[in-house]
Amino acid sequence: MNAMWVRMRRTAGAILVVLGIAGILPIPPANAQTTLKGALDAGLPIIDLRLRYENVDQANKSKNAGALTMRARLGYQTGQYFGFSALADFDFVQHLGPKHYFDSIGGGSSAQYPTIADPDMATLNRLQLTYAMRLTDTAAANNLQDLRLSIGRQRIIFADARFIGNVGWRQHEQTYDGISLVDTSLPATTFTYAYINRVNRVFGPGSPVGRYDSHSHFVNVVYGGLMPNLKLEGYAYLLDLRQAPTLSTATYGARGDGSFNLGDGFTALLNGQYAHQDDYAKNPLNINLSYYLGEAGLFYQGFTGLVGYEVLQGNGKMAFQTPLATLHAFQGWAETFLTKPPNGIKDLYVKGAYGFAAAPFSDKVTATIVYHDFSPEHVGGTYGSEWDAMVEAQLDSNFMVGTAYANYRGAGPFPDKAVFWLYAGYRY
Numbered sequence: 001m002n003a004m005w006v007r008m009r010r011t012a013g014a015i016l017v018v019l020g021i022a023g024i025l026p027i028p029p030a031n032a033q034t035t036l037k038g039a040l041d042a043g044l045p046i047i048d049l050r051l052r053y054e055n056v057d058q059a060n061k062s063k064n065a066g067a068l069t070m071r072a073r074l075g076y077q078t079g080q081y082f083g084f085s086a087l088a089d090f091d092f093v094q095h096l097g098p099k100h101y102f103d104s105i106g107g108g109s110s111a112q113y114p115t116i117a118d119p120d121m122a123t124l125n126r127l128q129l130t131y132a133m134r135l136t137d138t139a140a141a142n143n144l145q146d147l148r149l150s151i152g153r154q155r156i157i158f159a160d161a162r163f164i165g166n167v168g169w170r171q172h173e174q175t176y177d178g179i180s181l182v183d184t185s186l187p188a189t190t191f192t193y194a195y196i197n198r199v200n201r202v203f204g205p206g207s208p209v210g211r212y213d214s215h216s217h218f219v220n221v222v223y224g225g226l227m228p229n230l231k232l233e234g235y236a237y238l239l240d241l242r243q244a245p246t247l248s249t250a251t252y253g254a255r256g257d258g259s260f261n262l263g264d265g266f267t268a269l270l271n272g273q274y275a276h277q278d279d280y281a282k283n284p285l286n287i288n289l290s291y292y293l294g295e296a297g298l299f300y301q302g303f304t305g306l307v308g309y310e311v312l313q314g315n316g317k318m319a320f321q322t323p324l325a326t327l328h329a330f331q332g333w334a335e336t337f338l339t340k341p342p343n344g345i346k347d348l349y350v351k352g353a354y355g356f357a358a359a360p361f362s363d364k365v366t367a368t369i370v371y372h373d374f375s376p377e378h379v380g381g382t383y384g385s386e387w388d389a390m391v392e393a394q395l396d397s398n399f400m401v402g403t404a405y406a407n408y409r410g411a412g413p414f415p416d417k418a419v420f421w422l423y424a425g426y427r428y
Helices: 002-021 036-041 108-112 137-141
Strands: 044-058 065-077 084-095 121-133 147-154 175-183 189-200 211-223 230-238 249-263 266-279 288-300 303-312 345-358 362-375 384-394 399-410 417-427
Touching: 044 084, 065 121, 249 288, 266 303
Parallel strands: none
Antiparallel strands: 044 065, 044 417, 065 084, 084 121, 121 147, 147 175, 175 189, 189 211, 211 230, 230 249, 249 266, 266 288, 288 303, 303 345, 345 362, 362 384, 384 399, 399 417
């Protein structure tokens, strides 16, 4: 940890010196506090609580898993002091009642149970220092900052988290130690660069697979100035993961995501993406694989219907992988395909969602149902299918409740698996 902070301090110091020489650093945002006490008084507490019950019935395990866990994420974010602000929060995860599940660390008889990867822990989640500044007259006129530099342990999510995310479904999220820079000074453009020297995974510091030491680079550019409601994204993710060299890859890709008004209350939804992946750093494998995504849907009066087709190529030895993604959201909520099989995967899916008010219980209820049909990309055959369903209700600005169910019907080496969740959350 000490070596990590030394490296990051040196890099951050060099960047701040350059900014100072350029005459940028002395320009504080208009809303910055002029005293440390003012910055602390302008801060906000971080309170994020989640109680969840999860039950897993997996065909190749002799016992069903059941986990009742509580997550308390507590911390504080300061206001700005001449452009500087700080944030720190901690995760406290604790199971309640009997431990009838394998928490990914476990031991003893826990191997008889399916995995529910929410081990008990009390650990640092985020610790970051941020400097925000103005580069353009437009930002100054709107009392905004268009350049943000952050150093430390931080949350990073790009787009729908297909490649880089925080794995927010688990009780302890995935965070990144490093330096990130976000620049919005160009019209309708967001440029992000991050250097990452450690990935802190959801399994926590007590797990032998709880981290990846890293020399990774993230570059992401989003442009929204071509036409309304259309975003174009380009990215390069160079992953050097020391504890998982076969997952060290260079991925380059582009994405277009838009909505288009068709009249009479109908809106068309279109999303297309392509990426190519090669081996990188000390990866011993020869990787030359592609990724494709196409989605088309309609929105009308709270209802969304969508069909999608996602392909991650394989070569019989290795598939296109996305190890830093929020994987729960892709290839089914039963999480059978967190690691893509060597022959790759094709996922044809249909999704329906409906948002409505259920007064006086909730002004915002969302019901979702998804069907997946899975098959290998490199050879013929099938990987089975899955039904997913979820209902979530926002009770007020702080409280929410939800329930979800996933039912995977396996084929070949992949066993049947059914998962049920019931959860409640509070966020301040």
